[in-house]
Amino acid sequence: MAQHDDFARRSLGAPGGRIEIMSWPDDWQDRLTGAVCRFCTEGRPSESRVGLRFHAGEVTDAYLARRAMARGYAVVIWRGRHVVEPHHLSAEESVRFHGEVLRVGAQRAHA
Numbered sequence: 001m002a003q004h005d006d007f008a009r010r011s012l013g014a015p016g017g018r019i020e021i022m023s024w025p026d027d028w029q030d031r032l033t034g035a036v037c038r039f040c041t042e043g044r045p046s047e048s049r050v051g052l053r054f055h056a057g058e059v060t061d062a063y064l065a066r067r068a069m070a071r072g073y074a075v076v077i078w079r080g081r082h083v084v085e086p087h088h089l090s091a092e093e094s095v096r097f098h099g100e101v102l103r104v105g106a107q108r109a110h111a
């Protein structure tokens with residue numbers, strides 16, 4: 001957890017509004033391979049470090065972010081096998097993932 005928090009702090013800037021140069025976390029390679037992946041290991045909790053889950057789909061969970069630049073910002077997390085980028089999904093996985101992302105977006109638009 002500490003590494004993630006350090007990474008987030010570097011990514012979002014330092015206290016006082018200064019922007020610091022972002023570096024990759026020490027375990028970045030393990031994150032890419034899935035050896036260390038908090039999204040894969042956390043299961044499908046109703047509340048995560050991201051925020052509260054408001055959508056549990058077949059292949060995704062969506063969370064209302066506790067800390068975000070804009071109110072109502074949501075994070076949709078793929079809950080299948082470990083992947084790093086959306087283009088790493090198979091064609092069938094991609095259709096399922098993006099279909100649920102669109103449904104979540106529509107749901108939020110009408111909330």
Ligand SMILES: [Zn+2]
Pocket residue numbers: 034037038039040041081082083
């Ligand atoms: Zn993963």
